[in-house]
Amino acid sequence: MIIISTLPNREDAKKIARTxxxxxxxxxxWVLGEIQSFYIWKDQLxxxxxxxLVxxxxxxxxxxxxxxxxxxxPYEVPEIIAVEADYVLPEYLKWAKEVCEK
Amino acid sequence: MIIISTLPNREDAKKIARTxxxxxxxxxxWVLGEIQSFYIWKDQLxxxxxxxLVxxxxxxxxxxxxxxxxxxxPYEVPEIIAVEADYVLPEYLKWAKEVCEK
Amino acid sequence: MIIISTLPNREDAKKIARTxxxxxxxxxxWVLGEIQSFYIWKDQLxxxxxxxLVxxxxxxxxxxxxxxxxxxxPYEVPEIIAVEADYVLPEYLKWAKEVCEK
Known part of the structure; x- marks a missing residue:
């Protein structure tokens, strides 16, 4: 699974990534570079x-x-979205499962 | 749904995002940072x-x-691709539906 | 299909993209900007x-x-993940098929 979420800054994202x-x-x-987010909050753009964070x-x-x-x-209503992969390189999937089982 | 498209520059992407x-x-x-795109157009790389733009x-x-x-x-044949999310945090989905219903 | 992989640097990513x-x-x-990757390798973060590379x-x-x-x-166990698009703009899909058939 690929889980995607937005964080206010890279430090927060890195802290969560490490944990x-x-x-x-x-x-x-992954912590990507800065992005610009556009959304309506309390009727204001x-x-x-x-x-x-990926x-x-x-x-x-x-x-x-x-x-x-x-x-x-840190957000009250965070954006957390997940997409299932249709293909994962078998050796990579094996490694990922081993890492998450320890 | 997550919709992805490429735009020639950040200003165009931001204008469309706001609209x-x-x-x-x-x-x-979201408007991501600059990327490098590689493709064939009229038989040339x-x-x-x-x-x-996401x-x-x-x-x-x-x-x-x-x-x-x-x-x-602005493109004649734009790249517009969409992927359905397999999971969305319920509170975030509720907020997204409310925002898009007004 | 959208295929995603991480590469050690932009030059390697661009070389593979061109090929x-x-x-x-x-x-x-696409070659995205720099990201920070976090993972466990030989029990170390x-x-x-x-x-x-997308x-x-x-x-x-x-x-x-x-x-x-x-x-x-260049990696021994590369991260290669693919996700199927649920929607592709028809004109773009037509162009993509033509490009990949030559």
């Missing part, structure tokens, strides 16, 4: 600089990872 | 700097958002 | 700067593209 990887709740985490986790571990991400996330 | 969010056709839009919209509203994105897009 | 596009194995390739290819050509990406990739 989830060290707890073996995800196999790998908001334009914020945010960062995207987590890769074996499907059977996804809900555990999402729950911990939810707990660690 | 789609203000028209409540999408819940949220092209290497362009582009920007990626739109998040409740599934039932996706075709309306795609149509408007198509109308606003 | 796959020139060989008509993919319709288009690793924090590396990497680059993300490939777009008609579904029927995906396995050929993945095999060539595997051959060209």
């Amino acid at each position: 989830l990887v060290e707890k073996r709740l995800v196999a790998c985490a 908001q334009e914020d600089e945010e960062t995207v 987590l890769k986790v074996p499907k059977e571990k996804a809900s555990e990872a999402i729950n911990e991400l939810r707990n660690l996330h | 789609l969010v203000e028209k409540r056709l999408v819940a949220c839009a 092209q290497e362009d700097e582009e920007t990626v 739109l998040k919209v409740p599934k039932e509203k996706a075709s309306e958002a795609i149509n408007e994105l198509r109308n606003l897009h | 796959l596009v020139e060989k008509r194995l993919v319709a288009c390739a 690793q924090e590396d700067e990497e680059t993300v 490939l777009k290819v008609p579904k029927e050509k995906a396995s050929e593209a993945i095999n060539e990406l595997r051959n060209l990739h």
Whole structure:
């Protein structure tokens, strides 16, 4: 599974990435560069600089990872979206499962 | 639904992001940093700097958002791809639906 | 299909992008900006700067593209993940198929 979430800045994103990887709740985490986010909040257009956190986790571990991400996330209503991969290189999937089982 | 499209530059991407969010056709839009795009056009390898626009919209509203994105897009044949999310945090999905219903 | 892989740097990513596009194995390739990757390797938390390569290819050509990406990739166990698009703008899909058929 690929889990995607936005964070207010890279430091917050890195902190969560380290925690989830060290707890073996995800196999790998990416922190992307700055993005510009546009959305309506209290009827006003908001334009914020945010960062995207991308987590890769074996499907059977996804809900555990999402729950911990939810707990660690600084937003009241965080954007947490997940997409299932239709293909994963078998050697990479094997490694990801081993990493998340320890 | 996650809709992805490439735009020639960040200003074009931001303009479209603002329009789609203000028209409540999408819940949220991201404009990523510069990317390098490689493709064949008239039998020649092209290497362009582009920007990626990522739109998040409740599934039932996706075709309306795609149509408007198509109308606003500066390219003759734009790259517009959409992927359905397999999981969305319930509170976030509720917020997204409310925003797109107004 | 959207194929995603991480590479150690932008030059490696660009080299592979050019090769796959020139060989008509993919319709288009993106090289994103620098990302921070977090993962466990030999029981140690690793924090590396990497680059993300994103490939777009008609579904029927995906396995050929993945095999060539595997051959060209500098990592022993590369992250290669693919997600099927639920929607592609018809004109773009037509162009992508034509490009990959030559």
